[in-house]
Amino acid sequence: MMDLGLELWVSSLIELSKLRWMLGSGESWQPGTPLRLLFAGYNGNRNTGADVRVQEMIRQVRHVLGDSNLELSVLSHNLEWSRGYFDSVRQVKLPDVFPPFLFREVGRYHGVLACEGSMFKSKFANALSAMMIGCLGIAAAHNRLSVGYGAEAGDMDRFLKSMCRRFCSDSLVITRNEESQGILGGLGVPTELGTDTAWTFEPHGPEYGEKQLKAAGWDGRTPILGLCPINPFWWPVRPSLAKLTARTLLGLYKASHYRSIYFHHDSREVREAFQRYLDAWSRGIQAFQQNHRVFPVLIGMEALDRISCEKISHSLGGAPCFVADQFDMYQLVSILRQCHLLLSSRFHGVVTSMPAGVASAGITMDERLRNLMRERGHSEFLLEVDDPDLESKLEALLPKLLSQAEEMRAILGATVVRNLKVMARMGVYFQQHLLERYPEFPTRSGHLSWEDYLPPLSSNLVSLIETYE
Secondary structure (H helix, E strand, C coil): CHHHHHHHHHHHHHHHHHHHHHCCCCCCCCCCCCEEEEEECCCCCCEHHHHHHHHHHHHHHHHHHCHHHEEEEEEECCCCCCCCCHHHCEEEECCCCCHHHHHHHHHHCCEEEECCCCCECCCCCHHHHHHHHHHHHHHHHCCCEEEEEEECECCCCHHHHHHHHHHCCCCEEEECCHHHHHHHHCCCCCEEECCCCHHHCCCCCHHHHHHHHHHCCCCCCCCEEEEECCCCCCCCCEECHHHHHHHHHHCCCCCCEEECCEECCCCHHHHHHHHHHHHHHHHHHHHHHHHCCCEEEEEECEHHHHHHHHHHHHHCCCCCEEECCCCCHHHHHHHHCCCCEEEECCHHHHHHHHHHCCEEEEEECCHHHHHHHHHHCCHHHEEECCCCCHHHHHHHHHHHHHHCHHHHHHHHHHHHHHHHHHHHHHHHHHHHHHHHHCCCCCCCCCCCCHHHHCCCCCHHHHHHHHHHC
């Protein structure tokens, strides 16, 4: 019921924003002044994938539109955890109870870019999707630029779906796969096909990752097996004043408390499913180690993954853990790219490792990894988190991954280049949409190649383009 109350609250503020605009509130962009844009996402939580996505969106928008023409801001739940990110863009603290904040803040900008990958889903938290719809809806209500960038859509509850249909019909959502485009198109939301924006990210150089791994016991020669587990069963997160009261007064619900009024899904069935998942990882890896010499490392792509990483580390005799609460995105992806093999339940664990040619397999909880592996032609390297035969399938999968690692490298490179081209097209779509709203905005002229719509690329990506274009 609290989810519904939150969704109704956001909806009413979007309607009120529209009324305020009709009565003359707010000012539109004027030629000769900076275009104020707000990047709204799940930042400041040390979720490496979310932070990398937004970092690259900012770099791309700056490059396409010209930094001198822009005044950029980005939302962050925790300003300390996002310190040093986003190229000196102004960071704005996002409160946990966000509807009044969005009502006050969004109207100050000439446009909003909603940045969350899982933008329209009930899988993780209705509150997060309601926030994304709130940002897009309030911007559209003020007749401002309203764009979802690199978004994905999945199953939504009935009211969330109704919000999306009602309040995003004047937005443009550039999706990261055809499946999401189909879902949003069915709700009357204008879409274009894009991709994720993490493809252009460049971490610290390989010397950083090598140094950290050697300090953790790697001999510099043994193949590294990277492991990115999660807890796939404690979603969605939901608000609960009753649980918050019980936690405050009686100390209950500590294990499932996410933050503020929000709590993870928890039950005996959830805990048992999580333990089966952890056991399958541990036993499958142990069986692989009996016949193959590898150096396993646990990589927590989000701070929340520490529990999963430490549990598997313990079962593997103390394998090193590198978790996002102690390593920033530049450090963590540098470590990730030193791996020879990767087993991941994190979508961005796979995406950010692919430019380095790391052979990867997935254990997925939703359609994100499923869509990516299908695009790569590697659906046979994908398992499901709740598969009752996960352990035995994992025992068969890891030797196959090792044997096909070199063959896979070329496919990964070609997939990266293909997505770079799609990401460039996103820059074109965004610029065209901007000019429809603000036709006097200054843009570049002359002959431009597709690379001109990407942020500056690393030498590694340039080399991949030269090889696989």
